[in-house]
Amino acid sequence: MDLNIIILAAGKGTRMRSKRPKVLHPLAGKPLLAHVIETAQALDPQRIVVVYGHGGETVPRALSGYPVQWVEQSEQLGTGHAVETAMAALPTQGRVLVLYGDVPLIRHETLRDLLQGLDRTPLALLTAHLDDPSGYGRIVRNEQGDILRIVEQKDASDAERRIEEINTGILAAQGQALQRWLARLDNDNAQGEYYLTDVIALAVAEGHRVASSRAVHLWEILGVNDKLQLAQLERRQQQNLAEALMRQGVSLADPARLDVRGRVETGRDVSIDVNVVLEGHCILGEDVYIGPNCLLRDVHLAAGVRIEANSVLERCRVGRGCVIGPFARIRPDTELEDGARVGNFVEIKKSRIGRDSKINHLSYVGDSQVGQRVNIGAGTITCNYDGANKHRTVIGDDAFIGSDSQLVAPVEVGAGATIGAGSTITSDAPAGELTLSRSKQRTIPGWQRPRKEER
Numbered sequence: 001m002d003l004n005i006i007i008l009a010a011g012k013g014t015r016m017r018s019k020r021p022k023v024l025h026p027l028a029g030k031p032l033l034a035h036v037i038e039t040a041q042a043l044d045p046q047r048i049v050v051v052y053g054h055g056g057e058t059v060p061r062a063l064s065g066y067p068v069q070w071v072e073q074s075e076q077l078g079t080g081h082a083v084e085t086a087m088a089a090l091p092t093q094g095r096v097l098v099l100y101g102d103v104p105l106i107r108h109e110t111l112r113d114l115l116q117g118l119d120r121t122p123l124a125l126l127t128a129h130l131d132d133p134s135g136y137g138r139i140v141r142n143e144q145g146d147i148l149r150i151v152e153q154k155d156a157s158d159a160e161r162r163i164e165e166i167n168t169g170i171l172a173a174q175g176q177a178l179q180r181w182l183a184r185l186d187n188d189n190a191q192g193e194y195y196l197t198d199v200i201a202l203a204v205a206e207g208h209r210v211a212s213s214r215a216v217h218l219w220e221i222l223g224v225n226d227k228l229q230l231a232q233l234e235r236r237q238q239q240n241l242a243e244a245l246m247r248q249g250v251s252l253a254d255p256a257r258l259d260v261r262g263r264v265e266t267g268r269d270v271s272i273d274v275n276v277v278l279e280g281h282c283i284l285g286e287d288v289y290i291g292p293n294c295l296l297r298d299v300h301l302a303a304g305v306r307i308e309a310n311s312v313l314e315r316c317r318v319g320r321g322c323v324i325g326p327f328a329r330i331r332p333d334t335e336l337e338d339g340a341r342v343g344n345f346v347e348i349k350k351s352r353i354g355r356d357s358k359i360n361h362l363s364y365v366g367d368s369q370v371g372q373r374v375n376i377g378a379g380t381i382t383c384n385y386d387g388a389n390k391h392r393t394v395i396g397d398d399a400f401i402g403s404d405s406q407l408v409a410p411v412e413v414g415a416g417a418t419i420g421a422g423s424t425i426t427s428d429a430p431a432g433e434l435t436l437s438r439s440k441q442r443t444i445p446g447w448q449r450p451r452k453e454e455r
Contacts, residue, residue, distance in 0.1 A: 002094035003045040003115070004175070006086040009033050009101030010053030010073040015226040021055030023101035024062050025230055028237045029261025029279055032224060033059070035104035037066050042108040043115075046094065049086045050101070078193030079169070084182040092179060097172045098196065103223045105237060106170065110215050115172050117211030122174040123203045124211040125150075128221050129164050136166035137197055139212075147210040150197035154190040167197060168221040177203070245272075253292075267303065280315075291325065302338070319355070337372070354397065367409065368393040377403035377421065384409045396431060 013022025023033035033050070040048050048066075052059040053073040060070040073085050083098055090096065095118055097111065110126070117124030125147065127139050137150045138160050150167045151160050173181075181199040189195060200210055215221050219236045222229070241264075242255035250270045252258055257274040264278050267286035276290050280298035284290075288301050291309040300317045307313065308325030315332035324330060324342045331349035336342065340353045343360035351365050354372035359365060361378035367390050368382050380401050382393040393407050396415030401407070406424045413419060413429045420436025429435035 002091075003043060003097060004090045004094055005040045005043065005045045005048045005097045005099060006083055006090075007033070007036055007040065007048065007050045007068075007099045007101050008079060008082050008086075009036075009059060010051050010076055010082055011102065012054040012076070013102070013225070016224075016230075017227070021052075021059050022224065023052075024055070024059060025224070026261075027104050027224075027230065027234055028241065028259075031062065032104045033101040034063060034066070036099050036101050036106070037063065037068060039106055039108050039111070040097075040099060041067075043097070043111060045097075047090070049089050051082045051086050078187065078191070079196035080182060080185045080194035080198065083178075083196050084185075084194075087175075087179055087182065090175065092176050094175050095172060096175050096178050098170060100169055100223060102225070103169070103221060105222065105233060105240075106215070106220045107217075110213075110220055111170075111172075113213050114170065117213060118172055118174060121209050121211045122177040123200065123208060124172045124213065125200070126168045126170040126215060126221065127165050127212050128168055128215055128218060130166055130218075131164065133161075133164050133166045137169075138163040139165040139167055141165075146204075147200060147212060148204055149201040152189065152191070152195065152197065168215065169196075169223075170221070171196070171199075173199070177208075262298075273309075285320075294325075331366075365393075367391065368395065370395045371397035371399065371415065373397060374399045374401070376401045377405065379404040380407070381405075382407045382409055402436075 009023040011022055016022050016025065024031045027035060037048065048068040049071055050068050051071050051073050053076055069089055071086050071089050073082050114124050114126050135153055137152045138156055140148045140151055140160060142148055181202040184202055185194045185198050187194050203210055222233060224230045224233060238259055241260040242252055242258050246252055248266055249268055250266050250272060253273045258272060259277045262280040265283045269286055270284045270288045272290045273292040275293045277295045282296050283300045285301055285303040287304045290307045293310045294307055295312045297314040299313045302318060302320040304321040305318050306323045311325035311328045313330040316330045316334040318336045319338035321338055322336045322340045327344045328342050329347040333350040334348050336353045337355040339356040341358045341360060342348060345362045346359050347364045349366040351368040351370065353370045354374060356372060357370055357374040359376040363376055363379065364381040366382050367384040374395055383406055384390050384393060391409035393409045394412040396413060398416045399413050400418045402419050402421030404422045405419050408426045411425055411428060414431025416432040417429045418434045419425060419429060420434060422438055423436045425435060
């Protein structure tokens, strides 16, 4: 039977104390709501409807790349009203699963188990047992263990508040039955809202047994209401991601000191030291080593690459056996061919560095094409920006650039050319020749350095 999924994401999130809608706050590099949508997609539903409200078009605009249908809840009148608003966009036939945009870590395996309950009854709940159930709606059962109703904390008696089984808010129902129950909801409660949870009592009154299942892990059903809870779930998700990498064979010096904020693909025998941040889509080939305190964003590292400590790489491709760092910065649209070496305090931007070339110390190379086996000495820069436009530098194979040189683009250094140390090159340097620009050294006899007057 077809499955339709409703995700409730209209809440204001007052306790977040932020201008940003709660469901757009990031967890492991993605908005909270994005996690829920991706989990919903894994269930292969016919359609996904997201109910938004607070923040207006900010939420659908931020997540416009996802194939969901957006429905606005202009007035926040409770979860029952929100689901009823979404149901208007769904067919009456099929199953309906209700999720929450601020409960980001629910697993699709858990939801599949919940949906199996609809094989026997028109309503199924996901519940959990908490030592401290404060703040949650309680599951009220009869002596036979059948669910009778859910009572919200503010409406519960003292005895009901001692119940440890709580409602996670996640439920599944047959579409026709759910529409019937939603139409009968009222707001006669302490909050003056239409509670989705009241459909349980309505189902029981019709003689239906309510199925239930539990999440395998408690963290799956935890929601985010403030920055503290967000930080706690961030740590939990980072532990999940670190464990997944280690199961793939990655060696982590300390799983608690890795942050993954995107998708990571790894080959065999990858090793990652402490305080590494991986963002976007990172591909790490076999035998890659990443030293401590590095940030990698949208990178592709081939086999045997070594990234030394305190280096930053962004939107770049690095060939086999390259060595980068320590304290190196590889900026977007850079490609290092096999065996290239980029050393300490070197910055490379929008350039291609040829096979086995070396830029080992204190240099800047931007908008450049560097050939194979080139050696660029310490303190060398390409002067690629004239204040209005960027210009390109081309360095041929086997060239040698002496230390403290400036290559003023547009300029070309021919294959096998040598640039003398301390030169400022403003015209093309011919292949195989020595080119330099220096003033003649001289000594001024008897010159005295100025001295401060004594006071």
